[in-house]
Ligand SMILES: Nc1ncnc2c1ncn2[C@@H]1O[C@H](COP(=O)(O)OP(=O)(O)OP(=O)(O)O)[C@@H](O)[C@H]1O
């Protein structure tokens with residue numbers, strides 16, 4: 396079943412008098428249980444596309460459908476509800492909340508998504524263990540390495556069982572052994588929990604675990 | 619639910635401490651100013667509140683207890699015969715000039731009665747015997763007079779309008795809003811001091827029989843003494859206070875202080891929340907990107923405002939509480955009125971939430987896509 400679909404997405408940014416067009420008609424679809432990678436040179440618009448698919452940014456034109464619902468870019472409540480219900484997002488810059496510990500970052504995301512109390516705590520703990528951070532639960536983000544922060548960001552996206560995972564450069568800061576584990580985890584989540592995973596990456600290793608590879612160049616997807 | 623509001627506040631500990639201190643001082647400013655004012659105001663009716671009389675008769679339009687006017691001291695008989703009156707007596711309150719040993723003069727507020735003891739007046743006698751006042755030209759001076767009139771000993775003599783009187787006792791707690799020292803003497807010795815008071819009194823105080831209908835007694839006294847004001851103790855006490863609040867501008871001055879205190883508190887909370895929100899904007903963007911709505915973020919800001927307000931109120935209240943004994947050492951009465959404290963705390967909370975509104979607007983228009991900007 397198709398859980399995420401994009402049709403003819405265009406995105407322009409205006410900077411002063413200039414407009415730069417980053418996406419020039421991107422169409423793609425993502426199935427349940429599928430893991431897909433998105434590759435492309437730096438500045439090619441990968442993060443931009445991912446954020447439009449994740450309903451965090453809106454496209455200049457084109458249609459996004461999430462779990463068979465067309466997303467109206469002018470409806471901020473619908474965008475917010477879709478992010479909350481359907482999307483797990485791993486930010487390239489991690490975007491952890493410094494005032495919270497690693498585990499609290501995960502638990503808080505669960506709180507936002509509607510899971511509370513002991514249930515949220517248990518789920519946060521489970522996911523933290525899954526990404527190999529059982530011993531870093533109570534660490535503050537500022538005391539963690541780039542790779543550890545990246546794993547917290549991943550845990551935060553995994554928690555709460557969102558059907559769609561959008562992951563921006565998950566292995567950029569991981570050693571190859573941890574990277575393998577994380578990629579294997581994504582693959583397992585796609586297979587056993589039937590989630591759809593889209594991974595933006597420069598890492599050639601990612602190709603080993605994905606079902607399909609998408610390449611973006613000059614604002615278009617090419618095969 | 620993770621308490622992000624509190625964690626962010628504690629993450630910026632120094633800022634939080636400064637905010638709480640700021641709000642605390644603003645709260646203390648309002649509480650101390652008002653407490654001192656109420657303490658002063660308390661003096662305006664302290665004798666009325668202590669004297670054991672339910673009804674006060676005064677010359678028509680007497681504004682407060684200190685600014686007394688005279689009427690015949692024979693009227694008291696007409697009051698005594700009113701049904702329901704257990705006893706009624708004359709009370710003179712009059713400003714008398716007292717000569718100090720160094721040649722200077724001070725106005726003293728003299729209270730004169732025939733039978734002080736029966737009326738529970740004065741209520742605290744530290745030295746001397748009240749009964750002795752009737753035996754001659756004697757006076758008891760309140761120890762608060764020391765500030766204006768220098769120290770005195772029981773047994774000293776002082777001149778009142780040129781007549782020597784012996785100080786035979788020392789009282790405590792008898793004060794006047796005018797800050798003039800209070801003294802007690804026998805009714806007749808005061809009347810003898812000045813021709814103005816010959817055969818005159820300034821008040822008639824009335825004690826009712828148990829179960830008597832106070833309103834009926836008042837009506838009857840009014841009928842018999844048409845050129846006087848007849849008040850209940852409570853009304854007379856209230857009027858004596860109100861006079862100083864309204865006719866001196868002191869009330870307005872206090873209102874200004876309270877207003878300024880509130881403004882300071884609002885500005886401190888608004889400024890802190892605003893700068894904290896701006897500093898954590900990226901985190902609020904992330905929270906939005908994860909799926910939180912504006913309501914959720916409003917909740918965080920409102921909670922931060924509430925925490926700042928409550929901690930500030932506790933600090934302000936504690937500070938005021940701690941200042942009370944210090945003020946007392948300086949002879950300043952700081953009155954703590956629970957109702958007013960409650961109102962101040964509620965006001966602090968409301969104003970802090972109002973201050974959070976400025977930050978609400980910032981996060982409402984926050985675009986979650988800002989998380990991708992570095
Ligand atoms: N908010 C914005 N305003 C203006 N230009 C933007 C904005 N966001 C992105 N861009 C531009 O769009 C282009 C694509 O950016 P994007 O971040 O999507 O690239 P990317 O493929 O993720 O790159 P990288 O591999 O370095 O992460 C870049 O040229 C960038 O400067």
Ligand SMILES: [Mg+2]
Nearest residue numbers: 441442487563
């Ligand atoms: Mg990128």
